[in-house]
Amino acid sequence: MSSSWNIRQLIDWTTRYFNDMGIEEPRLEAEILLSHVLQRNRVYLYTNHEEPVNQHERTCYREYIKRRAKGEPVAYITGVKEFMSLDFKVTPDVLIPRPDTEILVENVIMLAQNNSSIKKICDVGTGSGAIAVSLAFYLEDKTIYACDISENAIEVAKQNALNNNVSIETFVGDLLEPVKNQAKFHVITANLPYISKEEYFKLDKQVIQFEPKLALLAEKDGLEAYREMLPQALNLLDDGGYIFIEIASNQTEKALELFKGFSSIEILKDLPGRDRVIKARKE
Numbered sequence: 352m353s354s355s356w357n358i359r360q361l362i363d364w365t366t367r368y369f370n371d372m373g374i375e376e377p378r379l380e381a382e383i384l385l386s387h388v389l390q391r392n393r394v395y396l397y398t399n400h401e402e403p404v405n406q407h408e409r410t411c412y413r414e415y416i417k418r419r420a421k422g423e424p425v426a427y428i429t430g431v432k433e434f435m436s437l438d439f440k441v442t443p444d445v446l447i448p449r450p451d452t453e454i455l456v457e458n459v460i461m462l463a464q465n466n467s468s469i470k471k472i473c474d475v476g477t478g479s480g481a482i483a484v485s486l487a488f489y490l491e492d493k494t495i496y497a498c499d500i501s502e503n504a505i506e507v508a509k510q511n512a513l514n515n516n517v518s519i520e521t522f523v524g525d526l527l528e529p530v531k532n533q534a535k536f537h538v539i540t541a542n543l544p545y546i547s548k549e550e551y552f553k554l555d556k557q558v559i560q561f562e563p564k565l566a567l568l569a570e571k572d573g574l575e576a577y578r579e580m581l582p583q584a585l586n587l588l589d590d591g592g593y594i595f596i597e598i599a600s601n602q603t604e605k606a607l608e609l610f611k612g613f614s615s616i617e618i619l620k621d622l623p624g625r626d627r628v629i630k631a632r633k634e
Contacts, residue, residue, distance in 0.1 A: 359400035422557040444503035446566040448481035480508030487517035527583040535589035547573035600625035
């Protein structure tokens, strides 16, 4: 980089560099990183593209580029990821929220908005709190509970609730154990680890290197966490209550075998049309 650069020049250079490295959406990532350095939104970059970037800002931006070039995800560099049009703090203690999971959240919101009897919702394996906080934000009259085995993850979820001006009840513990003495829930959601060991080592290297293994890898065929959790959910759901779980698209058949005691089972597809979420009702 030369001694004098403006916003447009920096983005153009970084886009070419990221593209040469095979990074997907190189321009978007260049813009996100520069926006974070300048503490401005991306619209500002478009409307002020000739504005010079000072040496301190360029130095910071250069360090971000180096980190990204080593494979570190942009969300961990900036510490922020957008989900459901909300900003979420992310750290290496939590999985980066994925757009595919928005399908689960959107369907829970639609269900709850059309069913006034739904008052209590519990999110299992909440991680950053993406599901729980989003539900609390868009369903202001519901009580949202969030559980995770990682105390560090729960601290991130608490911060995200605070940052988005919502309230959630948080619990540390394995699956639904920490809320087993609470009153019955009307909806339970879960995006638990569902990647088998065989599939785990096929993941993108940056996922394996930087994202928490605890939040991704599950035993055997990847469904062990759900095998343990679904009987718990059946006991803790109110009669007629609903459960939503996220799965991998190649797990549908085996996952459906786990839903004993549930009815009205539906497969919800993600934007590319792959099986992504199973929705079921307690009989």
